Amino acid sequence: MEGDEIIEVRDLEHAFGDFTAVRGISFTVRRGEIFSFLGPNGAGKSTTINILTTLLPLQKGTVRVAGYDVAREPRKVRAAIGIVFQEDVLDRDLTVRETMEFHGRIYGIPREERRRRIDDLLRIVELESKLDERTKNLSGGMKRRLQIARGLMTQPEVLFLDEPTQGLDPQTRMRIWDYIRRVNEAGTTIFLTTHYMEEADMLSDRISIIDHGRIVVSGTPAGLKNALGEDVVYLETDDDRTARDALRGIEEIRSVTESSRGLSVTISADGSHCLPRIIDAVRGAGVGISSVNLKKPTMDDVFVHYTGRELRDTGA
Amino acid sequence: MAWEFLTVYWREMIRFVRFRAQLFSSLLQPALWMAFFGVAMSSNFDRFTSAIPAPAGVVPLDYLTFMAAGVIAMTTLFTSLFGGMSLLFDKNWGLMREMLASPMPRTHIMLGVSLSGMTKSFIQVSIIMAFGLLLGVQFFPGYSPARIVLSILGIFAFVGAFSLGFLLFSSTISMRLESPEGLQGVMTLLTLPIFFVSNALYPIQAFPPVLQALSSYNPLTHLVNGIRYFALGDDFFAVGARYTFTTADVLTSFAYLAVFAAVMYLLARRTFERAVVT
Numbered sequence: 254m255e256g257d258e259i260i261e262v263r264d265l266e267h268a269f270g271d272f273t274a275v276r277g278i279s280f281t282v283r284r285g286e287i288f289s290f291l292g293p294n295g296a297g298k299s300t301t302i303n304i305l306t307t308l309l310p311l312q313k314g315t316v317r318v319a320g321y322d323v324a325r326e327p328r329k330v331r332a333a334i335g336i337v338f339q340e341d342v343l344d345r346d347l348t349v350r351e352t353m354e355f356h357g358r359i360y361g362i363p364r365e366e367r368r369r370r371i372d373d374l375l376r377i378v379e380l381e382s383k384l385d386e387r388t389k390n391l392s393g394g395m396k397r398r399l400q401i402a403r404g405l406m407t408q409p410e411v412l413f414l415d416e417p418t419q420g421l422d423p424q425t426r427m428r429i430w431d432y433i434r435r436v437n438e439a440g441t442t443i444f445l446t447t448h449y450m451e452e453a454d455m456l457s458d459r460i461s462i463i464d465h466g467r468i469v470v471s472g473t474p475a476g477l478k479n480a481l482g483e484d485v486v487y488l489e490t491d492d493d494r495t496a497r498d499a500l501r502g503i504e505e506i507r508s509v510t511e512s513s514r515g516l517s518v519t520i521s522a523d524g525s526h527c528l529p530r531i532i533d534a535v536r537g538a539g540v541g542i543s544s545v546n547l548k549k550p551t552m553d554d555v556f557v558h559y560t561g562r563e564l565r566d567t568g569a
Numbered sequence: 570m571a572w573e574f575l576t577v578y579w580r581e582m583i584r585f586v587r588f589r590a591q592l593f594s595s596l597l598q599p600a601l602w603m604a605f606f607g608v609a610m611s612s613n614f615d616r617f618t619s620a621i622p623a624p625a626g627v628v629p630l631d632y633l634t635f636m637a638a639g640v641i642a643m644t645t646l647f648t649s650l651f652g653g654m655s656l657l658f659d660k661n662w663g664l665m666r667e668m669l670a671s672p673m674p675r676t677h678i679m680l681g682v683s684l685s686g687m688t689k690s691f692i693q694v695s696i697i698m699a700f701g702l703l704l705g706v707q708f709f710p711g712y713s714p715a716r717i718v719l720s721i722l723g724i725f726a727f728v729g730a731f732s733l734g735f736l737l738f739s740s741t742i743s744m745r746l747e748s749p750e751g752l753q754g755v756m757t758l759l760t761l762p763i764f765f766v767s768n769a770l771y772p773i774q775a776f777p778p779v780l781q782a783l784s785s786y787n788p789l790t791h792l793v794n795g796i797r798y799f800a801l802g803d804d805f806f807a808v809g810a811r812y813t814f815t816t817a818d819v820l821t822s823f824a825y826l827a828v829f830a831a832v833m834y835l836l837a838r839r840t841f842e843r844a845v846v847t
Contacts, residue, residue, distance in 0.1 A: 299847075303847045306670050307670065308666060308669060308670055308845070308846070308847050309845060309847055310845065328672045329672075331670055331671055331672040332672040334670075336666075336667075336670050338663060338666060338667075340663055341663075342662075342663040342664055342666060342667055343664075344580070344584075344664055346583075346584060346587050346588070347580070347583065351580075351583065355576060355579075355580055356667065356671075358573065358576035358579075359573050359576050359577070359667075359668060359671045359673045360671055360672060360673070361571070361573065361672070361673075
């Protein structure tokens with residue numbers, strides 16, 4: 254095992270004819286983390302994941318996955334990774350058990366080991382009662398779970414998840430998230446692409462926002478949101494005017510506006526650290542506070558801030 | 570030695586057994602050929618050709634027996650030409666990506682599919698031979714049981730080499746095309762000349778010289794020669810023509826099919842190693 258970085262991408266570019274889908278991106282994924290590519294459909298996420306998983310040939314740049322160069326040692330990369338594809342990639346006429354068997358066999362897992370892992374994984378994703386069901390009779394959520402189990406069967410160092418919850422209902426999505434977290438806690442590095450803000454926000458250790466083939470910004474979800482400096486504190490007080498004057502001394506406050514519902518205080522730093530001082534300052538001026546609300550920016554705000562527009566949500 | 574191609578084979582055979590409609594039609598089709606075309610044509614041909622006497626000492630054969638070898642060859646041709654179709658579906662439904670993203674050597678995909686196509690041909694050929702015997706086809710005339718077994722093995726060897734070649738060809742085309750309709754078109758177009766410019770249904774001795782030359786390069790002609798040699802012997806008379814085969818003739822035919830399969834293998838390997846399916 255060399256170093257912390259399980260995926261290293263340098264200056265990756267990829268074009269389909271005249272259209273450049275990926276325009277020179279570089280990033281690294283650390284062993285053990287959940288790393289997300291967040292971006293709208295057509296941003297270059299799938300192209301990147303296809304190159305990282307050796308399904309597309311490398312055109313320009315260098316990509317190392319699990320210590321192997323994807324251009325020079327694609328078979329070693331393939332043996333080290335697991336993939337859950339964007340669409341359902343299941344043979345409709347095979348049973349759940351056969352689907353897993355097939356996968357285990359093409360990866361050359363010995364029989365005893367294979368049987369044991371199939372039983373274990375299907376129990377984890379709660380499909381053990383569906384062993385002999387053909388995959389065409391499974392619900393959308395079950396199909397996803399089966400594919401996650403399949404992706405994990407080879408005990409990959411990195412699991413690639415391409416839009417893992419696209420088109421699923423909210424309860425099923427939460428359940429899939431739960432599986433993804435558990436898999437990660439068991440030691441598998443996760444690389445996921447998504448165009449769902451809250452998915453990236455809830456799951457990831459780190460996020461890269463990608464748009465038009467470029468990485469716009471990278472960071473932890475909290476870091477990205479805090480860096481915007483747009484935390485807002487809503488205050489309802491006995492005397493808004495006095496409270497407003499009392500807040501003048503706090504330098505992190507960017508602006509204060511009054512409305513019929515109270516005061517909106519925009520803060521250029523982490524709002525949760527400023528909040529106690531704001532409350533102290535207002536109370537210190539003898540003004541009573543009837544309610545306080547801190548609003549952090551969402552990933553949507555982050556996205557809009559860096560790309561200048563709303564996420565084109567066309568995939569759901 | 571890696572054995573992953575057996576996994577691909579295993580899956581293909583599960584599909585074969587599970588798609589009831591495909592299973593039954595593929596088993597019924599050759600029987601129908603024998604029952605209708607075979608019986609209808611033989612009643613006509615036998616009437617025309619009975620006027621031509623067989624040379625002294627040569628066994629005359631009826632048309633049904635003559636064409637049974639052609640039906641075996643034709644069925645093998647059809648099954649093999651369309652055998653790559655499942656790859657096209659795999660590709661279009663995304664299933665191919667699971668295999669391409671795995672560490673399994675890519676040649677194993679085409680080998681597994683080809684071996685399953687070959688198995689299907691063996692099953693069909695067995696059915697035609699059994700059904701043909703019921704209809705009165707005089708295969709293996711006066712052979713000892715040991716010779717019958719050897720002859721069947723010989724027929725399977727020819728059918729195997731021939732189907733392997735066309736299955737690999739079909740796999741190559743399937744990997745390069747986008748739609749099943751396209752494959753259907755290409756294969757139907759190929760079926761006609763391959764089938765009719767051959768000795769499957771009639772002797773080539775009376776062909777115009779160009780067609781005669783073409784038919785001698787046609788793998789189907791070599792397959793039919795092999796089947797007739799093993800099923801009917803090395804000297805017989807049918808449809809107004811005398812057939813003699815030397816051991817060298819038969820070995821040449823087999824070598825031709827083997828070389829054909831080898832060339833198709835190289836072509837398919839090139840296609841699979843370069844294939845990009847996303």
